[in-house]
Amino acid sequence: MISSARLTRIGWLLLAVCVLTLLSTAVWGARAQYSRDLRKIAASYGFAPPVSNDRTVALNSSFTKMILEEEGRRMHFNGVLIWLNGVVARAGNSWLLMDQDLRNIVHPLLRPDSAVEDQGSRIVVLDAGHGGKDQGTRGIRRTLEKKVTMDIAKRVARKLQDSQVVVQMTRADDTYVALSERCQKAQRYGADVFVSIHANSTADPLVSGMESFVMTSPGCTGTISSRPDPRSYAGNRKEPANMLLGYYVQKGVLSCTGALDRGVKRARFEVLRNMDCAAVLVECGFLSNAREESMLNDPRYREAVANGIARGVLTYLSRVRSVQADLDRTGRKARVTDHGQM
Numbered sequence: 001m002i003s004s005a006r007l008t009r010i011g012w013l014l015l016a017v018c019v020l021t022l023l024s025t026a027v028w029g030a031r032a033q034y035s036r037d038l039r040k041i042a043a044s045y046g047f048a049p050p051v052s053n054d055r056t057v058a059l060n061s062s063f064t065k066m067i068l069e070e071e072g073r074r075m076h077f078n079g080v081l082i083w084l085n086g087v088v089a090r091a092g093n094s095w096l097l098m099d100q101d102l103r104n105i106v107h108p109l110l111r112p113d114s115a116v117e118d119q120g121s122r123i124v125v126l127d128a129g130h131g132g133k134d135q136g137t138r139g140i141r142r143t144l145e146k147k148v149t150m151d152i153a154k155r156v157a158r159k160l161q162d163s164q165v166v167v168q169m170t171r172a173d174d175t176y177v178a179l180s181e182r183c184q185k186a187q188r189y190g191a192d193v194f195v196s197i198h199a200n201s202t203a204d205p206l207v208s209g210m211e212s213f214v215m216t217s218p219g220c221t222g223t224i225s226s227r228p229d230p231r232s233y234a235g236n237r238k239e240p241a242n243m244l245l246g247y248y249v250q251k252g253v254l255s256c257t258g259a260l261d262r263g264v265k266r267a268r269f270e271v272l273r274n275m276d277c278a279a280v281l282v283e284c285g286f287l288s289n290a291r292e293e294s295m296l297n298d299p300r301y302r303e304a305v306a307n308g309i310a311r312g313v314l315t316y317l318s319r320v321r322s323v324q325a326d327l328d329r330t331g332r333k334a335r336v337t338d339h340g341q342m
Helices: 004-033 038-044 099-110 112-116 145-162 179-189 234-257 290-296 299-329
Strands: 051-053 056-060 065-069 074-077 080-083 089-091 094-097 123-128 166-169 193-200 210-215 261-267 278-286
Touching: 038 056, 038 094, 074 099, 080 234, 094 099, 099 112, 099 234, 112 234, 112 299, 123 145, 123 179, 145 166, 145 193, 145 278, 145 299, 166 179, 193 299, 210 234, 234 261, 234 278, 234 299, 278 290, 278 299, 290 299
Parallel strands: 080 261, 123 166, 123 193, 193 278, 210 261
Antiparallel strands: 051 056, 056 065, 065 074, 074 080, 089 094, 210 278
């Protein structure tokens, strides 16, 4: 018969073994996540060797400039701020990128054709945020978000329709539409692209600028949340296309408005999480900022914002159609768009 003291020692031993196993698994997992050395990425995609400067590292080619921050999530890609899923780690002289960030962010931006080979380009669903009893945020001069988003969405719709794009709206007037119903409508319409349009607000009245959101990768934290979620949602199935759409829309709006660039960020908003097509949520400025509220009350500025959103969507659709035309000409054979396999 085994004594209770010996049983206790065995129990503690088993517990220690379990803890060590978990720790080693976590360490190995972390190493696996950050297995993408920027030097190898640079060589694979035709960049010059990375150039580091204090807390940043740059990758340069004839057409592309990428700047990443050590232990940060910010990457500037051809002048547009992109928020990564994870931080850029540094180990000695090596700069390491999270595997999901290479696969779902960097690769689609560098090889956009690969991100849209299986995407459609026929129907765009525009989602004017809030409506009806849901007024959204309210500006310091009492400007209602639901009115701003409706006006911008209608302007975007006209511009896309002028370019022969089929457009559907989740709401066409001041009516309440639940978030789940917005997703269901997009599915019923057969959306190839979904754009949700909003205005921003924060407690700090000095904060301003334009930001766009795409879906957060499984197991990662969003840029406005510290809680990771290991689950994969419908919106995660289109991550490369989401990234490309978000980048084009953010770039389009910045070029048309000159707004401060707050970046392409990541979140699990319901309309992104449950959307089975390329999707982006655009925050068109801060109603909590007196200057931006005044600008968003100006029809000329709303027209500029709409021009930027439409430009980004049309750039994305043009990319999709070009790839599909190439695939049709070659008998829809798989295209090789990489310089090497990462």
